[in-house]
Amino acid sequence: MKCSKCDKEAITFIRYNGTWLCREHFMNFVEKRVKKEVRKQPFPRGVIAVALSGGKDSIVATYLMHKITEKDASREVHAITVDEGIDGYRDKTIKIAEKFCNEYGIPHHIISFKEEYGFTLDDISKVRRELAECTYCGVFRRQCINKVAESIGAKAIAMGHNLDDVAQTILMNFVRSDVERMARMAPHRKVQPGLIPRILPLRSIPEKEATLYAYLMGFEISEDECPYAVRAMRGIYRDFIMDLEKNHPGSRHSILKSFLELEDCIRSKYPPAQLKACGICGQPTSEQVCMACQLREKIMERIK
Amino acid sequence: MEIEVEMKGGKEKIRIDDGATGEDLLKKLGFSPDEVLIIMDGRPLPYTEKLEGKKVRIIRVVSGG
Numbered sequence: 001m002k003c004s005k006c007d008k009e010a011i012t013f014i015r016y017n018g019t020w021l022c023r024e025h026f027m028n029f030v031e032k033r034v035k036k037e038v039r040k041q042p043f044p045r046g047v048i049a050v051a052l053s054g055g056k057d058s059i060v061a062t063y064l065m066h067k068i069t070e071k072d073a074s075r076e077v078h079a080i081t082v083d084e085g086i087d088g089y090r091d092k093t094i095k096i097a098e099k100f101c102n103e104y105g106i107p108h109h110i111i112s113f114k115e116e117y118g119f120t121l122d123d124i125s126k127v128r129r130e131l132a133e134c135t136y137c138g139v140f141r142r143q144c145i146n147k148v149a150e151s152i153g154a155k156a157i158a159m160g161h162n163l164d165d166v167a168q169t170i171l172m173n174f175v176r177s178d179v180e181r182m183a184r185m186a187p188h189r190k191v192q193p194g195l196i197p198r199i200l201p202l203r204s205i206p207e208k209e210a211t212l213y214a215y216l217m218g219f220e221i222s223e224d225e226c227p228y229a230v231r232a233m234r235g236i237y238r239d240f241i242m243d244l245e246k247n248h249p250g251s252r253h254s255i256l257k258s259f260l261e262l263e264d265c266i267r268s269k270y271p272p273a274q275l276k277a278c279g280i281c282g283q284p285t286s287e288q289v290c291m292a293c294q295l296r297e298k299i300m301e302r303i304k
Numbered sequence: 305m306e307i308e309v310e311m312k313g314g315k316e317k318i319r320i321d322d323g324a325t326g327e328d329l330l331k332k333l334g335f336s337p338d339e340v341l342i343i344m345d346g347r348p349l350p351y352t353e354k355l356e357g358k359k360v361r362i363i364r365v366v367s368g369g
Contacts, residue, residue, distance in 0.1 A: 003352060006325035013327065020350060208338050211365045212348060215341060223312040225366050246336040 003043045012212060023216055027244035030213045033204050034064050037095040041187040041199045044155035044290055046072040049196070051159050052079040052101070052108075053092025056214040058160035059100055061202050063217065065158050066104055076107075080148045080157075082141050085120020089221050095219050109152065111144045117296055119303060123176045125228065127302035133228035135296055143283055143292040144195045159186060164201065164207040167255040168237040175237075182259070192275050195283035206252060240277035308332075310361045326351035333362065340364055 001010045002221050003022035009021035014029075021029060048069065050062040062079050069075040073110050081097045083090055094110065095171035101108035117140060149157050161169075166185075173182040188197035197233045202210055214221055229235065277283070285291070309318050309329070320329060326342045326349055337351045343361040 001350060011348040013352045020352075043327065187332075205340065208365045210342065211363065212341055213362065215343075215348065221363060223364050227332075242336050242338060245338050252320050 002246045003187050012209075014209075016245075026209075027213065027216060030063065030205055030209055031067075034201050035068060037185035037203055038065075038068060038199070039199050040282045041201070042189055042197055043075075043199070046155040047076050047078055047079050047153050048085070049078050049145070049149040049152065049157045051157060052080065052081050053159070054095070054096050054097035054100075054162070054222070056219065057162050057165075057207070057210050058203060059096070059219050060205075060210050060214050060217075061158055061160040062100070062106065063104070063219070066106055066245075067200060076153065080108045080111065080145050081108065081110045082144045083110055083114070084141065085113050086226060086228070087122055087123050089224055092224065093222055096222065098268065107152075109148050110154060111148050111203050113140055116140075116144055116147075117299075119299060121228070122271060124299055127299060129302075132232065134232045136232075136299070137228070139256070139291045139295055144219070146196055146258055146283065150194075154196055159198050159200055160204050160210075161186075161200050162202045162207045162210045163252050163256060164238065164241065165269055166203050167241055167252040168234055170255050171241065172233065172237050183266045184272070185259075190272055192272055192284065194275060194277065204253070204256070207286060308359045309355075310359065312364060316322060320355060325348055325354055331356060335362070335364075338365070352364065 001013070001020045002008065003010045003025055004019040005025045006022060008022035008024070011023050012026055013020050021085050050058065050065050052058045053177060064078070065079045066169055069077050079097065079101050079174060081094055083094055098108060100106075112120075121133060121137055125133050128136065169185065170182065173179065184199050187199035187203075188199075205213075211221060240253075241252060273286035275284040277285055278285045278293055279288050280293040281290060283290050283292065305322055306317050306319050307329075311317055311333075311354065318329070326346055327337060329342070330351060335351060341363040342349045343363060344355065345357040345359055347352070349355075352362065
């Protein structure tokens, strides 16, 4: 099959819009939408940190943010990698992240749970009890990224979430009736003291397209999945949305579009909470002690 | 005809009908078209296309983070 836009051989078929695309037109198609997202979302001058796990989405996000800002003297891209301490999984992607940053000359900052909190995610897993690893990991990881971003004076943090991730999160929050959490989803337009706003440049790129882009760029794609992902609720929503998309192409876009239609109402109903410094670590929180410190206490007691 | 399919964790020979498309192979393997990339002899192939070649690599599109 020929590309719908030129005479070259197509390398992919985009189901939701019925076009076949060659390598060049596909890459263009991805880049155009990412640029559009970046324009639509807050994009402050200064340091833009990208949360780089070394997985294909965050590699693509880092690469495209680097490419978009390359000729822009007012912005500089840095990468932040969190080493949660997941034996046999994270070590591999950290190497990929390091190699990538080296190649493109992107300043790279690595922060580890072990150094920050005194234990790894593998340690947590042994004493986690009722909470899944992802609950701890999500809280600690967010805090680590915010801490490093703050220390390098970043004005925004770009995350690698793709369209599938975002559609899953929206649906998950709907099903759990957690509208308030939906109001706190990135991209954040209001800057909260101490909390660096997050942006999602790949928000409208389906996961498959992010992977194909990474493949075409020659980026290393690790097909490993986090060993703790089996306990994540997200899997149920991933399968459900995959099925929905299969029978009704365009569903993921519609889920995002519906959220965007409701966004202003939701955000005005649930304005951001007044944040103060955590009594223990000083990171921003709406409570006396932040969630990371609460969870940390729990783990420390059990590990002792 | 027979085709060599490489997936994470190994290779196997799979019998497919002459003129089978990528989609036919995905059905056989139990994947949805949005879940995987099909790489035919080193080149990405639209799942709608016929599998004309010797070696297919299936890359799963799983989210890490």
